[in-house]
Amino acid sequence: MKLRILNITIWNLFVFLILNCSIGTRTDACKADLRRATVLEPSDDSCEMLQTVAGLPLRSNATEEMIQSRMETLSFLILNCYQYYTKLKECEKEGNRYTPALYSRE
Numbered sequence: 269m270k271l272r273i274l275n276i277t278i279w280n281l282f283v284f285l286i287l288n289c290s291i292g293t294r295t296d297a298c299k300a301d302l303r304r305a306t307v308l309e310p311s312d313d314s315c316e317m318l319q320t321v322a323g324l325p326l327r328s329n330a331t332e333e334m335i336q337s338r339m340e341t342l343s344f345l346i347l348n349c350y351q352y353y354t355k356l357k358e359c360e361k362e363g364n365r366y367t368p369a370l371y372s373r374e
Contacts, residue, residue: 297369298359302352310351318345 305311321341326334 292369294364294367294369295359298364302355310348310355312352314345314348315352318349321345
């Protein structure tokens with residue numbers, strides 16, 4: 269019995285230290301997944317990129333094609349930012365605070 273407990277302990281150390289995992293709540297795991305996303309996915313970075321792109325002025329000789337491209341980019345970033353905050357709200361649900369989960373530390 270003691271050998272079995274020691275074996276389980278060693279495997280847990282292997283998983284959590286070597287594989288770079290953490291134990292936390294499901295909320296922590298969900299937020300870690302959102303932080304790992306890129307600008308092209310629903311993430312905080314896409315919201316920051318939206319602020320940057322929206323603040324850039326158009327050149328005085330901007331063509332209709334450039335304006336259309338800018339509008340499509342802004343629409344894409346707005347959608348990603350909205351999806352990010354929707355997913356963040358889902359992460360912070362009451363039940364997720366009390367459910368344990370494994371997630372990668374980055």
